[in-house]
Amino acid sequence: MCGIRPAPASASSPSLSRPLATHRATPGEAREANSHLAFGHGIHYCLGAPLARVEARIVFSTLLERYPRLRLAVPAEELTRIPGWLMNGVSTLPVHLH
Numbered sequence: 314m315c316g317i318r319p320a321p322a323s324a325s326s327p328s329l330s331r332p333l334a335t336h337r338a339t340p341g342e343a344r345e346a347n348s349h350l351a352f353g354h355g356i357h358y359c360l361g362a363p364l365a366r367v368e369a370r371i372v373f374s375t376l377l378e379r380y381p382r383l384r385l386a387v388p389a390e391e392l393t394r395i396p397g398w399l400m401n402g403v404s405t406l407p408v409h410l411h
Contacts, residue, residue, distance in 0.1 A: 382411035 352362035359365070377383060385392075386407035393404040 380410045382409075384409050384411070 352359040352365070386409050392406070395402045395404055
């Protein structure tokens with residue numbers, strides 16, 4: 314799994330001094346590697362974030378252990394994306410379980 318960092322502990326944290334990103338990648342556009350899941354920070358930090366991270370680690374590691382050859386059943390370009398200002402996703406995610 315990817316390394317997941319906790320939210321910054323204080324406003325003096327160096328990660329808060331970086332400028333906010335103003336460009337949002339479009340589908341198919343390459344993005345820089347990112348080692349975190351977004352659960353907010355400071356007073357807006359999600360109280361359920363630690364549980365969500367543990368659940369995600371368990372789900373994905375178990376899925377990939379059980380189906381090590383898991384692959385998309387269609388080319389990625391054929392997936393129907395559902396854009397949104399809060400979350401992005403796909404309408405269906407057909408996969409081959411091997």
